[in-house]
Amino acid sequence: MDCISPVVDVVTKYLCDPFFRQIGYLVNVKENVKKLAKEMGTGTKGDVQRSLDTARREGKSSTHAVEVWLRQVQEIEANAVAIQAEYEKGKTCLRGLGPNCWWYYRLGKRAAKLMVEVEDKYKENFDGVATTPPPEVVEELETTPIDDQQTATDMIQKVLDCINDEETRIIGVYGMGGIGKTTLMKNVNNRLGSSSCFDTVIWVTVSNNPDVASMQKKIGDRLGLDISKAADIGSEPLKVLRNKRFLLILDDVWKRFELKTLGIPRPTVGNKSKVILTTRYAHVCSDMEADRSIEVKKLPEAEARSLFRKKAGPLVASESIESLAETILKRCYGLPLSIVTVARAMANKKEVAEWEDAIAEMNLSAANLRGEEYHLLNFCVGEGLVDRQGTRDRPATLHAARNKACTLARSLKAAGMLEDGDDGKTWKLHDVLRDLALWITSTKSVEGLMFIVKAPEAAEWQEAERISLRDKNVEELPELSECTKLRTLLLCCNKSLKAIPQLRFFECMHSLRELDLSETGIKSLPHSLSNLVNLRVLCLAHCEGLEEELPPEIGELGKLQVLDLEGALD
Template sequence: MDKLLEIVTNAAEIVTKAATLLCPDLEENTQTLQRKIELLKSRKVDVQEDLQNAGKKNAGKKRKRVVEDWLIHVENNITEFETLEQQIQCSRFYSRQKLAERVERMTKEVMELDEQGDFPGGLFLEVDESIGQLMLTPPHNGQAFLQNFNDIWSSLMDDNILSIGIYGMGGVGKTTLVMHAHDKLLNEPKFSGHVYWITVSQEFSIHKLQSDIAQALKLHFSCGSDEKKRAAQLFQTFQQRGSSVLILDDVWKQIDAEKIGIPPRRDGCKLVITSRLKEVCDRMGCQRIIKVNTLSEQEAWELFLKKLGRVELHPEVEEICKKMVKRCGALPLALVTLAGSMRGVTDIHEWRDASEELKESCMGRADMENEVLPILLYSYDRLRDPKLQRCFLYCSLYPEDYPIRKEELIENFISEELMDRRLSWRAENDQGHAILNQLERACLLERVYLIYLDEYHVKMHDLIRDMALGITKHNRRYMVKAGLHLREIPDVQEWTEDLDKISLMKNSIGEISIGISPNCPRLSTLILSQNPLKSIPDCFFTQMRGLRTLNLSSTSIQYLPHSISDLENLRTLLLRHCFELKSVPTLEKLRLLTRLDLSYTGIEELPDGVESLTNLKVLDLFSTSFSMIPTGVLHSLSLLQQLRLPNRKGVQIEEVSALKQLEDFCGSVNSVRDLNRLIAFLQSMMPPSFYFIVLISKFYGHIFREQSRSKLVGFGKESLMDSSLGEGEILLPRDIEELCFSRSGLSGSLADGFQMLNNARYVKKCSVSSEDEIECIIRLSSTEEQQSRGVPFQSLEKLLLYGLPNFIGLLMWEGKAAVAPLSPGIFTQLTDLEINECNKMKKIIPWSLLQTLPNLQKLEVNYCKEIEEIIGDEDDDGSPVINSSAEVTMPRLKKLTLVNLPELKSICKGMMICDSIENIKIMLCTNLKKVPPLDGQPSPPPSLKKINVHADEKEWWESLEWEHPNANNFLQPFVNFKHFE
């Protein structure tokens, strides 16, 4: 036995030595990778600490999506390395070669992640300091509304009332009332911006509600899923925040506040709930209960006319309208929806017909609230056009109260073939926007503005969604269990044979049990996105052969089941943001596929069979780790209209040039020559709707939003310095809208480096970040020479400058910030100017430039160490161009933000007229003695909404000097002293 053990041991040593000889550097390379992983861990900790302890520096800001993505990629690499270490320790010669390749790949990725972790321009986006969730506040509806609002507000201000219940039937306006209160509370010093809104809905659980509240509080649970421990952590967080308000909207049954973790006490959290049921308010022990009644007859009539959009009505039409208003039971939602469906109708016959239809739809409905749904259903029926109805019903697949991105909806309308077919993607996109506009006008969808994304989304009122789901129970059946925090998929008995669409998005489904195979032969759409789903059994899809759309986006899935390869009717496969996905089975049989999204996945090779997808119109491979795309693949996909390629590899120009129907392109190129060839190709066809082209793959684009729909060219790391990229003049597309530079090697003047900018008529946005050598945007010369060169940036609307250590000023004249006459037209369309970390600048806007900025609406200057003055020039002898009596007018300026400018002594030496100013934020500018935009008049600017100052700087604010003796007094109601978090 001992002899046998000795033989085995010797054999193992021989195998190990052979393996070491095969890959002699594996251990050393692994140690190198380990050191880089440790450095990456340290950087991750630093970033997380900055996020958690934002405090003053990042006041009022929301973390950027690129930061979130970076943290996810870092965590994935750390986890993968731990697994890799174990595999190396147990490896033999047959696996070491593959492990060595993984070590090499990971080392490159970790180095890139470490470099990207610099985040030029910071970790956060500027948003409203207090709003955690946007409340789009509709206009109020008359005296009854004001009375109810005053009752609510007086209760909120009463320290003895800790819980308030607001009840009334569906559609009566409870949520609208509380939205108004929410927005007003944000500016109430008593609560320091600690106001949180949660939509509860009919189906909720303690676990889900705790998660939603934690998200609003920006709290990360450290206790797993234990509800008691989570409640204790929530309770403690509320206690630490001090006075705050928690609004629970749409509560259907009693909630035990203590089980959730809500402390209703004087030094804790004030609770507000809305419900359709008074008994819910009673059972939750609300100290003040307010009933929201329907409108008066006159208020109902005025609201209907307002939404109808008609000033004069024919007497017979007016009589019909009054009958219709009466049938609405004075419910605002019913009135608004009905009026929206009748807007634009002029024919008396159509009015009479509509009145009869409405009368019949409400027959037999004795209960007031039950009358609302027939009215809403009538508005749906009045859409008439089947495609409008199909698109409307599709919106109900999203969770309740969920803001839906318009572009995402339209992409789904197209891929689900809900609209009329058009020859081009642009035409279909236009049709999608037209449909959404029609649904908004009919008041079946609401428009919501998301501040942190700076874009409009749409969503459904919960009653309208209920109506839509009711329709789908009878025709082309839907099963919608979205946003309910489900831990498991519904029981197999619920997966009936007649189902057409199933949405389980935004739940907590982690796995699908082995052996489950629902029998759904007619199922066309399955949405499992936004679940922590890790795996799907192979048998799951075997009885879904009619499936046309499969959405697994934003899941934790690692491998797809092979049964996907047999879904021959599949048109759409969405795997976006599946960061852990490593491979996709062959797609060869999916010849009907028109849309394939593999963006932000971990797959390293293009799936087998993609070249067979000859019907493909949309292919998204952005932010993948592909080493290459095999030659000939793109050439075979001749119907492609949208193409987004990996951002690390240069595109093969010959392949792209074969795509004659291309309308939307995103990719990078490796040389100036390729850039020029690609631009020439794109311009030779009908100009594309959108493009995003980057010169070389390492592009630090914090100024790039992945959903951006623009015509953009960017210049990445050292792309203007590296001779290997090729020589020659850089061409820009004639219709370019955005221009971005990030560590590209810009030097001197931007306009001098790109002469074509002098005649670029369409550039609306320019971003320059982390450029060490750039000194200015435009270097001025004589007026005659300026005129001969053209007018640069004549259409520019947004100019963003981040991390420019040698930047002196926007304009330069004879080596210094300019005092010189300008050609007319320069910067005349500029609305947004943002300057961050430009530490050599002393003045922002020269007096000579100010006169050419009539449209400036937003001026933001942050973290510039040497800034002394915002607006001003000096003559050669150093004397100021503007004296104290000079009048400085900024007619459209709405927002002024000045943060961390330690040397700032003056905003402007002259008298500043700024009647349009709405928001001012000044923080860490303690050498500033005057705030001219707020002074010099006997009353505050008419548009002023708020002035944000850090709570620790009250003494500084009170020490400010004012030209008008009463300025400090009349400004006091607008000042918010806050602890920015």
């Protein structure tokens, strides 16, 4: 018996088991096909696909392993569908006189083997279905197309020629504010997306008050670096960029600064990297050691007129409006930003009166509305645009007044008169539009100087309607004999201003509606405050030097609606 047992094992292993396995393919064909269909319907592929779709919505891309797995599963699914279809169709041999055993055997064997593939494939594990993709070489920027402006197209080609010049490392693009430097360079940036010779193109806005940390983060993000925890933030981009051919576009540069402060290696002929900067001043190009400087000039008269008519609509060519449109166009001085903004605001204005009233409407544009709704509300209350007191029949609420103030601001923004501030919480005018608005409202007329933003002589106070001396290092105020037209006086952020004249200042400001003394160094308010009989808004926020209680004369200000004492008195 001991001799027979090994023989039986060998016969069983090499003869019986294979024989019964092959017979099983034929006998169990129906069961195998059903199992295969059930396993394919478990949803494993669907789970992986849903996880991948979620990751893609977050900006991630599938890993190579997951892509290969999905392709293999699709092939398995196709084979399973084919087996199921063949089984359902069925076949016979001997002209329908009996079952086709050989065909069923092969079909059962295919189903069994495919079942093993499915089980093995569904057991595979992934470290993750998706990963954060490397940054695009060029990040496309939202901008206004300028292909229809011949002057702008020529300027783009000049910049591209400089980029392709191997001897040019730093390129300066300069011109007055609103001339279109930023729009020009955004179009250059986007053109590089189709055929860039650089490993990466990085756009950074510098501005008059550069935020180095924010710029470093922007550069790090474009390189796919998390520099938030780096000991030396600037060193991380420096290491990466030394091994890359890069193009850095620095927009709105006001003065020289060292590239290494941002973690940017200096471009050389050897590393074939480039830096382009835009600035208002030609000397900044020299200070930044630009190899080539390109001046962006105003639009020619014909192009300016064409752009204005395109944005404002065909009505500007009508006989009654054409001369008024030409007057407004001349005040835009060939600056594309001014032309586009003013034209959009005047689009489809049909009445002559609307065009004649356009300048008056621009008075609503503040130079820089502080971003919190509360400050915007104060501005509108002071200007009489909203009323927080309401009437007996229609009492106002803070919520309703705030809504109206924000609606006014959104209307200005929709017309292109306002844009978002750098922090996302403020509204502001582009500095060119600010200059344009100030030019219009400061022009002498029969009513005199309307809006003053620099320290005026005593005589100029007499005719002014609005004076903004915010953060102008004002140390003292003049004594005045007449100032009856003044409606708004903004003296905020002048820490050196320690006192308001006790006499000959407020006595003549009977029309004043808004007085902002916040963040000044004043220690007390004069008793002449009671003369401000039309005052609606009084801001004393963060006047930390106030040593005395508020004078009782404040109780005589019958029209006062806003009194801001935040951070002013204990």
